[in-house]
Amino acid sequence: xxxxxxxxxxxxxxxxxxxxxxxxxxxxxxxxxxxxxxxxxxxxxxxxxxxxxxxxxxxxxxxxxxxxxxxxxxxxxxxxxxxxxxxxxxxxxxxxxxxxxxxxxxxxxxxxxxxxxxxxxxxxxxxxxxxxxxxxxxxxxxxxxxxxxxxxxxxxxxxxxxxxxxxxxxxxxxxxxxxxxxxxxxxxxxxxxxxxxxxxxxxxxxxxxxxxxxxxxxxxxxxxxxxxxxxxxxxxxxxxxxxxxxxxxxxxxxxxxxxxxxxxxxxxxxxxxxxxxxxxxxxxxxxxxxxxxxxxxxxxxxxxxxxxxxxxxxxxxxxxxxxxxxxxxxxxxxxxxxxxxxxxxxxxxxxxxxxxxxxxxxxxxxxxxxxxxxxxxxxxxxxxxxxxxxxxxxxxxxxxxxxxxxxxxxxxxxxxxxxxxxxxxxxxxxxxxxxxx
Ligand code: FRU
Numbered sequence: 001x002x003x004x005x006x007x008x009x010x011x012x013x014x015x016x017x018x019x020x021x022x023x024x025x026x027x028x029x030x031x032x033x034x035x036x037x038x039x040x041x042x043x044x045x046x047x048x049x050x051x052x053x054x055x056x057x058x059x060x061x062x063x064x065x066x067x068x069x070x071x072x073x074x075x076x077x078x079x080x081x082x083x084x085x086x087x088x089x090x091x092x093x094x095x096x097x098x099x100x101x102x103x104x105x106x107x108x109x110x111x112x113x114x115x116x117x118x119x120x121x122x123x124x125x126x127x128x129x130x131x132x133x134x135x136x137x138x139x140x141x142x143x144x145x146x147x148x149x150x151x152x153x154x155x156x157x158x159x160x161x162x163x164x165x166x167x168x169x170x171x172x173x174x175x176x177x178x179x180x181x182x183x184x185x186x187x188x189x190x191x192x193x194x195x196x197x198x199x200x201x202x203x204x205x206x207x208x209x210x211x212x213x214x215x216x217x218x219x220x221x222x223x224x225x226x227x228x229x230x231x232x233x234x235x236x237x238x239x240x241x242x243x244x245x246x247x248x249x250x251x252x253x254x255x256x257x258x259x260x261x262x263x264x265x266x267x268x269x270x271x272x273x274x275x276x277x278x279x280x281x282x283x284x285x286x287x288x289x290x291x292x293x294x295x296x297x298x299x300x301x302x303x304x305x306x307x308x309x310x311x312x313x314x315x316x317x318x319x320x321x322x323x324x325x326x327x328x329x330x331x332x333x334x335x336x337x338x339x340x341x342x343x344x345x346x347x348x349x350x351x352x353x354x355x356x357x358x359x360x361x362x363x364x365x366x367x368x369x370x371x372x373x374x375x376x377x378x379x380x381x382x383x384x385x386x387x388x389x390x391x392x393x394x395x396x397x398x399x400x401x402x403x404x405x406x407x408x409x410x411x412x413x414x415x416x417x418x419x420x421x422x423x424x425x426x427x428x429x430x431x432x433x434x435x436x437x
Pocket of ligand 1: 019020047080081082083096140141201202254255
């Protein structure tokens, strides 16, 4: 039986559990997406790296599992998140091997040009223990960049009493690592009421666009707290943040990872968590889905934006055009809706989902939950509101300023018709989207 809540145009495994995007990379034109995966069930466990590839960033092909736990290895309890970098022409995987309470950095290389089979380094882990003078809370997930003769690597961590942190290492060969110091430790002055909000930062992603540094981290206190971007200054191998913001104003995006495409853009995928009970996930036989591919925008005012990558337009089927005076628009469970960001504009699927833009705040009401995203900078005069519905997943984008995603499991599982309120003369376009599989 087809599952009415299962997305059809977002990347997800054929069955079972997925969480974080891992090792996102483009090699010889081909995009590879690896992801945290439980091959044996629809709940978290048996952490392996699943693998899919694409030539166009929107249509994917499932491949075999890239790495899985080795009962005798340093990853006996799981192959957790990490990255892939191109080291002198060799794609090299850096991941977190977990054995009991130990979370340590491990390395693997592909045995073929298609990155299908992977060989783990015989002397894993390549970092044998956490830094001796640091009282770490967690020590997992890796972000790497090249500077001069060195690879630099940030490890997601936290320091007792000081909050989240990224610990910085460097190496010339990705095997011998020297611990330097924290790249950054949580700066409570950037948080509400100057309070610490994390015990650890998961899935750090530190990157440059030109000379401009940025950091994305998942603030965590035993459970996910927030996913934030930080801008600031990088010098002496330390990152000092001067501002922070929200990556996605909804409640399902977590553990995003960015990567540089071969044409130089900075692309992004996140994990969209489920909001159903464990029993429902087990009954469905799947859990978790990627966000749409998004492009990271560096605004002149120093903030970051996340917009659907240009390739996403390739998903569009035939367009249907409406005027707001038509009252309602025909939508479907897999579609994109675009409407000019005139004020006010509201789309609603009664009792299930209301999306409202009042010129200051984008609000999404999903059943009895409401998410609000305040505009954080100038909006282009031709900005539009783009809404992507994919069965239980809703992603809304306001211009290049706001991303807001959530899950809506409609009881009737249908998204037939939306009511639109906006200025007379406002045009609305709806594109149906076919399954990518
Ligand atoms: C984030 C995370 C990572 C870890 C992975 C395990 O969702 O907890 O910190 O590497 O998931 O699956």
